[in-house]
Amino acid sequence: MNDSLLAIFTGLLVVVGFLQWWILRKHEQWMEKHDAKLEKLAQAASDNAKAVAVAMRQTVDICPINSELSKFSNDGSAILNLMFEVRNPTNNTLSLEKLVTKVSVLANIWETFTLADINVKVVPAREGEKGYPFFTPMPVNNEQRRLIHAGYEMVFTVNGEVHYRDCLGDEQIQWFGGLYKSIQGKLTYMRPMGIAPDHHTEQHS
Numbered sequence: 001m002n003d004s005l006l007a008i009f010t011g012l013l014v015v016v017g018f019l020q021w022w023i024l025r026k027h028e029q030w031m032e033k034h035d036a037k038l039e040k041l042a043q044a045a046s047d048n049a050k051a052v053a054v055a056m057r058q059t060v061d062i063c064p065i066n067s068e069l070s071k072f073s074n075d076g077s078a079i080l081n082l083m084f085e086v087r088n089p090t091n092n093t094l095s096l097e098k099l100v101t102k103v104s105v106l107a108n109i110w111e112t113f114t115l116a117d118i119n120v121k122v123v124p125a126r127e128g129e130k131g132y133p134f135f136t137p138m139p140v141n142n143e144q145r146r147l148i149h150a151g152y153e154m155v156f157t158v159n160g161e162v163h164y165r166d167c168l169g170d171e172q173i174q175w176f177g178g179l180y181k182s183i184q185g186k187l188t189y190m191r192p193m194g195i196a197p198d199h200h201t202e203q204h205s
Contacts, residue, residue: 058166067182076142087131092167101160153183
């Protein structure tokens with residue numbers, strides 16, 4: 001009798017042990033599937049966030065406006081003010097923080113002008129709305145001033161940096177530049193110009 005009870009008890013222990021193993025195995029399989037689903041959801045959320053960030057990524061347009069002579073000196077030299085405008089072609093407002101403009105008439109000799117701490121909101125460029133205007137004062141000598149007055153075109157290189165914060169609050173830097181010409185007060189972009197400045201005179205506005 002005792003042997004029979006012992007055999008039954010041992011059999012029950014085996015059954016209970018098997019059931020525990022089976023339950024634990026099923027739980028492990030469920031956790032594996034659950035973790036895989038969570039990983040897929042997390043990856044989808046990450047991909048979606050990246051897609052939103054890309055969709056909201058902002059750039060700026062630097063548009064030449066006009067040029068104007070001013071500050072005439074006794075030796076005949078003057079300042080040719082080059083007028084530009086920062087425009088926002090995107091659908092969200094951005095914050096303009098700093099502008100750096102480099103101007104060169106002679107190869108490898110640059111005048112650099114920095115406008116810092118701007119902190120101006122630039123709204124999307126819609127019909128009837130303008131951007132942020134700024135100018136770069138370029139010194140011209142007597143001969144250059146005389147040619148400008150006579151209606152001749154003046155060709156020069158402009159390079160620059162636009163520092164701004166996008167609608168997500170991230171700091172961005174966009175470079176612009178190329179070959180420009182000024183004729184009869186009109187400032188026109190001609191073509192890109194891959195010249196890196198190696199000498200400049202820094203002037204802070």
